[in-house]
Amino acid sequence: MGDFADLLERLAFTPRRSLKLAHLAGYFAATPDPDRGLALAALTGDLDQRAVTPSLLRKIVSGRVDAELFALSYDFVGDLAETIALIWPGGADGRDVPLHALVEELQNTPKADLPALITARLDGLSPSQRFAYLKLATGGLRVGVSARLARQAVADYGGLDLAEVEEIWHGLTPPYESLFHWAEKGPKPVSAALAPFRPVMLSTPTDADALAALDPADYVAEWKWDGIRVQAVSEGGTRRLYSRTGDDISAAFPDVIAAMDFDGALDGELLVRRGDQVAPFNDLQTRLGRKRVSAAMLASHPAALRVYDVLLWQGRDLRPLPFAQRRAALEAAVQTLDPARIDLSALLPFDTWDTVAALRAAPHDAVIEGVMIKHRASPYLAGRIKGHWFKWKRDPMLVDAVLLYAQRGHGKRSGYYSDFTFGLWDGDTLVPVGKAYFGFTDAELKALDRFVRDNTVDRFGPVRAVRPEKVVEVAFEGLNRSPRHKSGVAMRFPRISRIRDDKPASEADQLDALLRMLPPQ
Known part of the structure; x- marks a missing residue:
């Protein structure tokens, strides 16, 4: 488990694709079966196990940590697994449990017995191992590795053609021992999948x-x-x-x-x-x-x-x-x-x-x-x-909107407010119209994060409401009517394309301007 925890930590803090591939290939080379195959399945989302819910984790941690302390810590960290891993009292007992043993017990333990099992495991793991264990249990690794990148790492490790790996992928099952045997110069597995996927x-x-x-x-x-x-x-x-x-x-x-x-x-x-x-x-x-x-x-x-x-x-x-x-x-x-x-x-x-x-x-x-x-x-x-x-x-649609709310990101962004809700004027009231979490540079992210911290006016759990003063240009690819949204519309792929410090909030766009962009019914 220690090696898997180290891998996740390196992947989370490595932005370059080539280095992520190198970390994965190194892990595959150094880790025996079945652990490396189970790690691959976790990264590709193919690990079949009962996912542990966030509500169950909150219930478990409430038995060990003061509720107000945990709420403040979660608000600061922004990631549930990371918060629990850091705030959990006690230290590791020095034993390194194999990854396959942890996976097997999560798969086979009755739901009613999961709280006791998870509590005991958290007591025996180091903070980085707790983080990896909780990510494994919840099924949401969020370390910047797509399923295709993980398959590319296997191909790189064995000098294989990625297209060949992907064509047999759906005929394979975790822990992929035949795949790794092939990567280590064994015979190519015969895919048992009917109607397999071919790389596009x-x-x-x-x-x-x-x-x-x-x-x-x-x-x-x-x-x-x-x-x-x-x-x-x-x-x-x-x-x-x-x-x-x-x-x-x-x-x-x-x-x-x-x-x-x-x-x-x-x-x-x-x-x-x-x-x-x-x-x-x-x-x-x-x-x-x-x-x-x-x-x-x-x-x-x-x-x-x-x-x-x-x-x-x-x-x-x-x-x-x-x-x-x-x-x-x-x-x-x-x-x-x-x-x-x-x-x-x-x-x-x-x-x-x-x-x-x-x-x-x-x-x-x-x-x-x-x-x-x-x-x-x-x-x-x-x-x-x-x-x-x-x-x-087509050229994206653009509106100038006002930041209303912010929430911390995940993974390498967990220390920043990076998910932003923005609104347009409906008369003299600002109405939320969308949410964006990309489009800005790293420098702009830091500037937006500082604005949120310096201009928070209210808090709703992990969400902060800010003074409606910051104007941003929002680009989006399309617009649909949506009764689920208060504004009546939903944006397709919204992103913050520019920070408009040159524009006062009073001059942001009206909701009517957005509604006029809707396609005719």
């Missing part, structure tokens, strides 16, 4: 200046829809729907699964579509993450797949073919499918980049984020390969 091809951002150097005759363009990227795989009677990172989201979209009457793998955008009308992203979001979907939800929020590429079809791997040939195969394939659930992303006619710019600036549907531009000769390549696929998103 990604695009790079572009703009008018970059496109000017390219010949438009070599490219095609299509709309970039505001849904989620998915891979629909149907093979050997098994049907699965994956997110772009390889997460299986089939359970949330049984209506799409039912329509996948083919043998192959398609790449496309998952949308909520009512007839020919694509619904805002907010409608799709109501279905994401569900383990089951009611009949009423299926009727009111029908999901559909808009496909734009084909990886495999009827046993043939089409990925090495140029885009133009894959597109022809895709057009023929879609003709055999239910158009109410699976349709084809249309290609946009253009001769010059100016035409593409005009299309991008004035799309016919508010649910369009911009345009995708793809080289006609491009094979389907895993990862973000420059020069093949480009995305040219």
Whole structure:
């Protein structure tokens, strides 16, 4: 457990991707099975165990620590596991319990016995080990490592191709002993997964200046829809729907699964579509993450797949073919499918980049984020390969808003107020309209944190209300109506793009200005 705790600490305080990969590879090399595989599963979110809830941890700590002291400490630290790890009385007993032993007892201990088990473990661990143990128990590591980065670390450790690792990943189970055996020059595991995920091809951002150097005759363009990227795989009677990172989201979209009457793998955008009308992203979001979907939800929020590429079809791997040939195969394939659930992303006619710019600036549907531009000769390549696929998103929407509330971040940001709620004027009242936790530089974060500390007027648990004096420019990608929000709207990907110290709060935007940005109903 000590080595795992050291790993989490190094990962949390290492900003550079290359160093995170080095830390992970070093851990895999130095740690025996099954502990390294269980650590990998914890990092990728594939560790199957009963998650310990925050309410249970608060109940446990209340038996050892004064409630007011804990509340003040939690407000300062901002992370529940870190607060408990630091404030828990007593010290380590010197024993280092193997990671697999801790995982097994968390998996097998009855729920009623968990408080006593966790209390005993916290009594015997050092502060850094307590932190790692609690993160392991709650399932939220928050150390700046994505599932794909963790898989990349395994590939780097064994000199493997990441695409090969990802193609067999869903046929593997923790503690991944066959995977590590392969990484150490053993045989490649035979994936037992039916309809496996294949690594997706990604695009790079572009703009008018970059496109000017390219010949438009070599490219095609299509709309970039505001849904989620998915891979629909149907093979050997098994049907699965994956997110772009390889997460299986089939359970949330049984209506799409039912329509996948083919043998192959398609790449496309998952949308909520009512007839020919694509619904805002907010409608799709109501279905994401569900383990089951009611009949009423299926009727009111029908999901559909808009496909734009084909990886495999009827046993043939089409990925090495140029885009133009894959597109022809895709057009023929879609003709055999239910158009109410699976349709084809249309290609946009253009001769010059100016035409593409005009299309991008004035799309016919508010649910369009911009345009995708793809080289006609491009094979389907895993990862973000420059020069093949480009995305040219619409310019973000902007409003000047006033900071109202702030909350501490997590991980390396746990010492800063970094999650900010902002509002606009509705007459002479400021109404919250969104929350942002990125977009600013490290220097701007420190300045905002100082403002929060110096201008707090009230506290609500971990949240601080501040004097409504600081104006920030907020950029966002889209806007939807939302009855769940007091303002009646929800922003898509809001971020603080600029601090407007040159502007008094009285000159921040009115709510009406935001409402006028809404797409027509």
